[in-house]
Amino acid sequence: MSALAAVLAALVLAGPALASERHPTLGDLESEVMCPTCKTTLDQSNAPIANRIRAFISARIAAGDTKSEIKDKLVLQFGEAVLAAPPKHGFNLLAWVLPFVGVGIGAIVLALLAWRWSRARSPGAAAAGAPLEPELERRVDEELARFEA
């Protein structure tokens, strides 16, 4: 039952993404493409080259290109730096993988620290501490006996 729900949820979420891939709008691409001279996304730039790229995207949408096809054509003209998100292959894959690796390492370190902390606080661990020296133990006993008297 839960598997069916997961599949349905994935389909519901994939629908808009698939529609955006097949029939992109200028707005979809403006946030995913960089202005080469101003180093911001297109939707934040009015530079001449940003306006020219917007016109190119509109023309390619009208010609029926998919989002990937338009991005490929822009990469051919301006290099991969024109994409706001790095591609998921080659060296650029590190940019996608490293944050998850960092979160994983952080979680392991936190788990280790929590485990050590819980061990240090357990009664068994406290009882298992080093025994007192005989002289010191004798003095503690004497002090306690005097205190109780």
Add this chain to the structure above:
Amino acid sequence: MARPVKLGLQAASVALVAGLLALLIYKLATDRTSAATGPAPNFTLPRLDADGHLQLASLRGQAVVLNFWASWCNPCKQEAPELQAAAQRWAGKDVVVLGIDAQDFSGDAKSFMRKYKVRYPVVRDGSGQVVGKYGVEGFPETFFVDRQGRIVGDHVQGPVSRDVLERNIRRALES
């Protein structure tokens, strides 16, 4: 945690931070080196005016007027006739005017070259890598390279005039 393991982890952390710092310094040093003086950074780029590629080092022995431009840049339209005239005046005299079209659509650049009758060699730096190597901050910008491949004379930011071209070409030829 055992002391050797702890020391090892600390050493690895320090090495990681030092490595990332070194990468950052390398990136800053190689990407944004201003080339206003010293050896002109070499490059090999595809030609727009012909088939094949052109390497700057292949022009050693000649003075080179290195002009960065883009078709969407209005001052570039203003200076294009001056550069073409200089290319004609200095033809056959060990002077090459070389255009570098950057951050531009290749179709737009070719239209520009037809419209403004650009006949000198033009290469294309679509991704802007060479723009970064020369520290170019806007278009147009012009550098002058002497026969030994060194940047000499004025670093012109904005449209270049006939007087500036003549003075700097002579200097590039003589140095």
